[in-house]
Amino acid sequence: MSAAAPGATFIVLMLPFLAAVIAPWLTRRLGHNAAWLLALAPLAIFIHFLGFSTDVADGGIVTGGFQWVPSFNVSFSWLIDGLSLTFVLLISGIGALIMLYSGGYLKGNAQLGRFFSFMLMFMGAMLGVVISDSFLMLFVYWELTSITSFLLIGFDHTREASRRAAIQALVVTGGGGLALLAGLLVIWNITGVSQISLLLSFGDELRGSPFYLLALFLVLGGAFSKSAQFPLHFWLPNAMEAPTPVSAYLHSATMVKAGVYLLMRLNPVLGETVWWETILPVFGGTTLIVGTLLAIRQTDLKLMLAYTTVSSLGLLVMLTGFGSEHAIAAAVLYLVAHSLFKGGLFMVAGLIDHEAGTRDVTRLGGLRKAMPITFAAAMAAAISMAGLPPFVGFLAKEEIYYALWATDPWSLAFVAVAIVGNGLMFVIGFAVAIKPFFGPAVKTPKAAHEGPVLLWLGPLTLGVTALVAALVSPLTHRFISSPMASAVAGEAEEVTISVIPHMGPALILSIITIIFGIIAYRMLDRLRAGMSFLLAAIGWGPDRGFDQFMSGLVRLSVAITRFVQPGRLDIYMTVTFLMIAAALIGPMAWYGEWPAMPVWPDDVQFHEYVVFAIVIIGLLAVIYARDRLTAIVSLGIQGFAVALIFMLFGAPDLSFTQFMVETLAVVILALVMTRLKLTASDHRPTGQKVVDMSVALACGVGFTLYLMAVTQQPFNTALSEFFAAYSKVVAHGTNVVNVILVDFRGTDTLGEIAVVMVTGLAILSLIRIRTSRVKVADNDPDQNGVSDQTAEVR
Amino acid sequence: MRTVIFRSIAPYLTSLMVLFSIFVLLRGHNEPGGGFIGGLIAASALAIYGIACGVAPVRRAIYFHPMAISAFGLFMSAMAGVLSVFAGVPYMSGLWIYPHLFGVEVALSSVLVFDVGVYLVVVGAIGSIALALEERDRD
Numbered sequence: 001m002s003a004a005a006p007g008a009t010f011i012v013l014m015l016p017f018l019a020a021v022i023a024p025w026l027t028r029r030l031g032h033n034a035a036w037l038l039a040l041a042p043l044a045i046f047i048h049f050l051g052f053s054t055d056v057a058d059g060g061i062v063t064g065g066f067q068w069v070p071s072f073n074v075s076f077s078w079l080i081d082g083l084s085l086t087f088v089l090l091i092s093g094i095g096a097l098i099m100l101y102s103g104g105y106l107k108g109n110a111q112l113g114r115f116f117s118f119m120l121m122f123m124g125a126m127l128g129v130v131i132s133d134s135f136l137m138l139f140v141y142w143e144l145t146s147i148t149s150f151l152l153i154g155f156d157h158t159r160e161a162s163r164r165a166a167i168q169a170l171v172v173t174g175g176g177g178l179a180l181l182a183g184l185l186v187i188w189n190i191t192g193v194s195q196i197s198l199l200l201s202f203g204d205e206l207r208g209s210p211f212y213l214l215a216l217f218l219v220l221g222g223a224f225s226k227s228a229q230f231p232l233h234f235w236l237p238n239a240m241e242a243p244t245p246v247s248a249y250l251h252s253a254t255m256v257k258a259g260v261y262l263l264m265r266l267n268p269v270l271g272e273t274v275w276w277e278t279i280l281p282v283f284g285g286t287t288l289i290v291g292t293l294l295a296i297r298q299t300d301l302k303l304m305l306a307y308t309t310v311s312s313l314g315l316l317v318m319l320t321g322f323g324s325e326h327a328i329a330a331a332v333l334y335l336v337a338h339s340l341f342k343g344g345l346f347m348v349a350g351l352i353d354h355e356a357g358t359r360d361v362t363r364l365g366g367l368r369k370a371m372p373i374t375f376a377a378a379m380a381a382a383i384s385m386a387g388l389p390p391f392v393g394f395l396a397k398e399e400i401y402y403a404l405w406a407t408d409p410w411s412l413a414f415v416a417v418a419i420v421g422n423g424l425m426f427v428i429g430f431a432v433a434i435k436p437f438f439g440p441a442v443k444t445p446k447a448a449h450e451g452p453v454l455l456w457l458g459p460l461t462l463g464v465t466a467l468v469a470a471l472v473s474p475l476t477h478r479f480i481s482s483p484m485a486s487a488v489a490g491e492a493e494e495v496t497i498s499v500i501p502h503m504g505p506a507l508i509l510s511i512i513t514i515i516f517g518i519i520a521y522r523m524l525d526r527l528r529a530g531m532s533f534l535l536a537a538i539g540w541g542p543d544r545g546f547d548q549f550m551s552g553l554v555r556l557s558v559a560i561t562r563f564v565q566p567g568r569l570d571i572y573m574t575v576t577f578l579m580i581a582a583a584l585i586g587p588m589a590w591y592g593e594w595p596a597m598p599v600w601p602d603d604v605q606f607h608e609y610v611v612f613a614i615v616i617i618g619l620l621a622v623i624y625a626r627d628r629l630t631a632i633v634s635l636g637i638q639g640f641a642v643a644l645i646f647m648l649f650g651a652p653d654l655s656f657t658q659f660m661v662e663t664l665a666v667v668i669l670a671l672v673m674t675r676l677k678l679t680a681s682d683h684r685p686t687g688q689k690v691v692d693m694s695v696a697l698a699c700g701v702g703f704t705l706y707l708m709a710v711t712q713q714p715f716n717t718a719l720s721e722f723f724a725a726y727s728k729v730v731a732h733g734t735n736v737v738n739v740i741l742v743d744f745r746g747t748d749t750l751g752e753i754a755v756v757m758v759t760g761l762a763i764l765s766l767i768r769i770r771t772s773r774v775k776v777a778d779n780d781p782d783q784n785g786v787s788d789q790t791a792e793v794r
Numbered sequence: 795m796r797t798v799i800f801r802s803i804a805p806y807l808t809s810l811m812v813l814f815s816i817f818v819l820l821r822g823h824n825e826p827g828g829g830f831i832g833g834l835i836a837a838s839a840l841a842i843y844g845i846a847c848g849v850a851p852v853r854r855a856i857y858f859h860p861m862a863i864s865a866f867g868l869f870m871s872a873m874a875g876v877l878s879v880f881a882g883v884p885y886m887s888g889l890w891i892y893p894h895l896f897g898v899e900v901a902l903s904s905v906l907v908f909d910v911g912v913y914l915v916v917v918g919a920i921g922s923i924a925l926a927l928e929e930r931d932r933d
Contacts, residue, residue, distance in 0.1 A: 652826040660834035664920060667841055671927040731888055732901065733823040741828060742909045746886045749908075750871055753915040757864045760919030764861060767926045 006064035009078065012048045013131065015041050016124030020117040027113030035103025035454060038116055042095035042123060049080070049088045056085050057479050059492065063133060063197050079133035079197045082483025083264055086332075087130035087257075089480075090339045094253045095123045097458035101347055102245040104454030105354060115155060119249070122148035126254050130261055135184040135194045142180060142222070145255050146173040152250060153242040165238040168546055172235045176225025180262070183218030186211055196265060200490060203269040216270055219262065220279065227259025227313045230287040234543040237294075237306040244350030247302060248458075252309045253343040257335065260316045264331070268490025271323050280321020285417040287314025292424035296524070297531035301349040301359040301432055305342065308385075308428045311421055312338045318414065319403065320488070326403035329495045332484045334396035337384055337466065341393055344381035344462035345432055348374055351455050352436055357445030361431060366441030370448045373456045375437045380463025382433030386426040386517065387510065390499045392470040397422060397513070399497050401506035419513050426517030431524060473498045577695050584702030588709065595708040608648065614641040627680040628673055636666040653737040804846030811839035819913050820906075829909035833916025840917070841924040849929045860925060864918025871911030877904045 019041040026034040052062055065077025080088075102119060106112050125148055128141030147170070154166030188194050190209045191202040199206075206212060223229075228236040239251050250256070263280070270276060291311025298304045312334070319331035351374050353359040356367065368375050380391065387397030400422075404415045450456070469476045481495040501507050520527060535541075588594055618637030625631035639662030646655035684692070723736045723744070733739040741749050815835035822828030840860075844852045856863070875886040883889075889904040 653828070653831070656826055657831050657834070660831060660838065664834060664838055664841070664924075667838070667845075668924060668927060671924070675927065731905070732890060732903070733905075735822060735824050735826060735828070737826075738822045738828040738909075741830070742823075742905050742912070743888045746875065746888075746905070746908055749912065750868075750875065750886075753871060753912050754868055756919050757861075757868050757915050760864055760922055761861060763923050764926055767923075 006066070008048065009064055012045050013078070013124070013127060015045060016120045016127065020120035020124070023116035023120055024113030027116055032103040032107040032112060032454075034113075034116065035100050038103075038120065039096045039099040041120065042092040042099060045092040045127065046089060046096065049085060049092065052080050052085060053479050056080065056082055056483050059483070059486070061197065065133065068134075068137075073194055074136050075134045075195065076137055077133040077195065078131040079195075080131065081487045082480075082485070083261070083487035084130045086336065086480050086484045087254075087261060088127060090336070091123060091126050091130065091254050094249065094339060094343050094462070095119075097461055098245050098249040098343075100454050101248070101350075101458040102243075104452050105245055105350055106243060107454075111155070115152075115243070118148055118151045118155070119245070122152065122250060122255070126258070129258050133195050133197050135188060135196070138196075139177065139181045139184060142226075142258065143174060143177045145250075145258060146170060146177055146226075149173065149239070149250050149255055152246045153239050155243055155246070156241070159241070162241040165235070165241040169235045169239050171550075172225050172232055172546075176222045176232075176259075179218045179225070180222025183215050183222060186215040186218060190215065200268055203490070206269050207273055212270075212273070213275065216275060216279075219266060219270065223259035223262045224283065224317075225259070226262075227256050227317065228287075228310050229259070229283050229314060229317060230290045230310075231542045233287060233291065233310045234541065234546060236310055237303055238543065240300075240302045240306050244302065244346060244353065247306070248343045248346030248350065251306065252346055253339040256309065256313055257316075257339070260313060260320065260331075260335065263317060263320045264328075264488040267320060267323060267328075267488050271320075277321055277323060281318045281414060284314045284316070284318025284321060285414060287311060288318060288421040289417060290314075292421050292428070293531060294535075295428050296424060296527050297535060299361050299528070301352065301361055301436070302346070304361070304428050304432060305345055305349060308425050309342055311425060312342065315400075315418070315421060318417075319400065322403060322414075323489075324403060325485075325489065325493055326399060328488045328493065329481065329485050329497070330396060330399035330403045332481050332488065332495070333392065333399050333497070336469070336480060337391075337393040337396040340462045340466040340469075341381040341384040341391075341429075344377055344459040344466075345385065345429070347455070347459040347462075348378040348381065349432065351451050351459070352448075354455065355446065355451050356436075356448040361435050364436035364442060364444060365439040366437070367448050368437040371437075371450050373450055373460060377456060377459035377463045378433040378437065380466060381459065382429040384463075384466045385429035387422060387513070389501065390467065390470050392466045392476070394499060395470055395473060395497050397510060398501075398506050399495075401509040402497075405505045405509065415509065419509065419516060422513045423516035423520055426513065427521045427524060430517075430521060470499050574691070574695060577699050581695065581698035581702045584706045585698065588705060593709065595705055595712050598708060598712075611641055611644050611648070614644070628678065628682060629670060629680075631682075632666055632669050632673060636662055639665070653735070801846050804843055808839045808843040811842070812836050815839065815913075819909065822909060823905070829912030830916055833913040834920065836913070836917045837920035837924065840921045841928070844925055844928045849925050852925060856921075860918045860922035862918070864915050864922065867911045867914025867916075867918060869911075870914065871908050874904045874908035874911060877907070 019038055023034070023038055026037060030037070055062060062080040063077060065075055068074045068076045078084075099116070099119065102115060103112075106115055109115065122145060125141050125144035129138060129145060132138035132141055150166045150170040153169050154162050156162045157166075187199070187206065190206055190211055191199060193199050193202065206215070209215075225232045236251060236256060240247055242251070288311045291307050291309075291314055295304050295307030295311065298307060316331050316335055316338075319327045319334065349359055351371070352364065352367065355371060355374075356364060358364065384391035384393035387393045400418060401415070404411060404418055406412075469480075477495045477497075482493060485493040485495055501510075615638055618634055618641060621634035621637060622631050625634055639658065643655045643658035643662065646652075646658055723740060727736045727739045728734055731739045731743040733743070812835075815832040818827035818835060819829055819832030820827075822832070840852055840856070843855070858866075877889055878885060878887040881887070881889055886908075887904075891902050892899050893902065894900075
């Protein structure tokens with residue numbers, strides 16, 4: 001079968017990134033109509049992966065890939081089963097619609113090309129997350145979704161609120177990503193495998209390990225932060241600062257489900273323990289209730305939807321935690337349904353905002369006649385969200401109640417949670433779909449009329465899909481729900497629910513939910529007032545806590561920096577040299593391995609005495625120099641004497657280099673000193689002199705002892721013999737030193753010259769800083785340019 | 795420092811030193827020398843020229859910003875390692891060819907390219923520091 005060719009799958013996985021590269025160019029040429037072409041990329045992905053669906057529906061698992069870093073057993077490999085296939089189809093299918101929608105929504109925006117590019121990059125990253133088989137690949141893609149989400153939330157980077165929301169999302173989800181990495185490494189260490197497809201047979205080993213809890217908590221840290229579980233939910237509503245296509249795509253349909261994906265993926269190996277079946281339902285249930293209660297308070301369409309996204313994610317986590325057959329089926333159905341209706345509702349909210357100029361629900365009304373297609377799409381999504389037939393949301397809700405219904409108190413509590421949560425989501429769904437469209441026409445900032453095809457195509461297609469998927473439920477179950485549920489459960493499972501209601505506890509619970517929802521809907525204004533009052537009374541929330549945390553972090557690092565970097569050169573120098581002396585003398589004192597007193601050699605030649613004399617003269621000249629410049633030059637005398645010694649003992653290369661370094665050091669030091677506007681001579685208080693002298697002596701004595709100790713060891717000639725023997729034969733050079741530098745250890749040298757260059761760059765900027773600091777205000781590019789020029793001119 | 799004698803001699807001295815530095819660079823594989831020491835010599839040549847005749851003539855003479863020279867050197871060295879990809883050997887393996895130019899056999903190698911890169915990094919980095927310091931000397 002051609003679709004299974006690994007090369008094709010690899011190209012398809014890279015396709016969004018390629019499209020991201022050409023997107024800005026294409027947009028410059030075609031304007032917002034580039035969306036039509038760019039949407040072909042996700043469409044191609046969709047079609048490619050559709051080719052796997054028969055295989056996967058028959059219970060097959062397709063894996064592929066290639067070795068990446070074989071020595072670490074890291075591969076670039078993918079795993080296509082029911083779970084990843086459903087996610088891939090959602091990401092690429094909704095992705096294609098979102099690309100079109102973005103073209104309509106941001107038409108005329110100067111940065112549209114960049115926006116397309118970010119969106120496509122995100123798409124590629126998200127595909128990678130759900131299709132990765134290898135842990136490291138999963139982690140890399142996982143963090144890439146956080147980074148692209150950061151770029152998209154901060155897309156409108158001139159507004160402070162956007163920037164704050166972007167940083168907040170990055171800190172929370174990126175931090176969670178690090179926890180995930182640690183968790184995956186723990187799992188890797190316990191089981192010894194780094195691939196999900198291999199991991200599945202290690203479930204008992206993992207659950208029995210003493211490190212199970214550590215792995216579980218770390219993985220949950222990653223999943224809960226990404227999927228906005230209470231109390232880490234606060235970043236998601238703030239992320240609504242992003243343009244609406246981003247909210248519809250990343251923050252409802254795809255990215256925020258990555259955490260749920262992870263939990264579902266690891267359910268067969270980490271699940272079915274008391275911890276799993278307690279933590280997940282409790283956190284999920286709490287998130288469900290908190291999310292809906294906070295949603296009630298909002299009047300902004302997007303924020304209302306954002307909080308219900310939080311609660312939907314809570315519901316999904318809760319169901320995944322129960323882990324029973326029906327609970328998994330319910331989670332699977334609800335996940336698909338939620339992607340369809342929430343993506344659609346966000347696009348509707350954006351459409352209303354785009355056409356009417358506001359998305360405050362209290363300032364909208366009577367748009368039914370002006371925007372009939374939007375109205376239809378909104379109703380389809382809201383009915384699905386409310387869980388009414390004949391939409392796929394109904395299937396999901398029936399299955400939820402099948403799964404939860406039992407008569408023990410633990411289950412009853414969660415049934416109550418589900419009824420309240422679903423009832424309130426019913427309220428929000430209809431508040432978004434009905435309030436703006438019915439009632440008397442309200443004057444809106446813009447005269448509303450139907451949006452262009454680019455804008456309504458997406459929500460309408462999603463609404464129709466939700467309807468068709470429910471009507472042909474046997475097909476949906478065969479190709480989507482059953483394979484996905486089997487992958488989540490780790491064993492074959494059949495989902496059978498259909499749109500025809502059956503008498504039973506589930507139906508009764510549904511009816512209770514609907515009645516509760518209708519009552520709450522009529523009391524919406526009073527509930528909203530009550531919630532605002534309550535929240536005002538509490539005052540503090542995790543969102544404010546985040547700010548406190550961040551400013552505390554900044555204060556802490558400022559304090560540490562102040563302590564470690566006092567900014568006084570003499571302190572740095574003293575500390576550095578003290579450390580050197582301690583490192584040299586410490587070990588010898590600790591182990592008592594002092595060198596023996598050297599014997600004075602008999603055959604010292606006259607010229608060697610002369611060299612020693614030069615060294616000593618240089619030393620005295622430094623000490624007795626009247627001014628600084630003389631001292632610097634005298635220091636050079638010593639350097640040259642050392643170079644002479646190297647020469648005498650047969651190291652011409654070393655000597656040569658020493659000469660040059662010494663010369664340049666003196667020249668540069670002298671240049672620096674003339675710049676520093678110091679007094680010509682050095683007047684230190686006597687106390688300071690004593691301290692500095694002791695430090696200098698300690699360093700000198702340390703080096704002497706160390707060198708003596710080293711030379712008293714028997715010399716191991718293995719390396720020199722190797723290089724002498726192979727320098728000419730292997731590397732075609734007779735200068736061993738140079739051959740080592742550029743050939744045998746060339747990669748080391750590459751690193752060293754990189755350091756040389758970066759150091760040069762750093763020094764250069766340090767020299768420049770002093771001229772421009774006075775005049776340049778921070779963050780002002782124009783002024784910066786001007787003052788740079790003036791510095792250049794002078 | 796700007797005595798007439800020094801100023802008259804400096805250009806000749808500098809050109810001699812640069813020439814010598816290239817000589818040292820090229821002989822490095824078999825005799826004492828090499829990219830690092832050659833680079834140091836060339837950098838001091840630039841420094842001398844700068845001290846004698848001012849920084850502007852030096853900047854004009856080398857045309858590129860010294861830091862750009864340094865960066866190009868680093869790039870060149872890294873690329874010298876990449877050459878071995880085409881021969882199917884590990885990164886940084888030395889590759890040699892012996893073309894005959896004007897009847898003389900010349901040994902060329904990726905190692906030489908690498909060494910020239912080292913030379914440029916050192917000239918650029920040290921040279922730009924020295925020049926920047928000399929420049930500030932005047933204001």
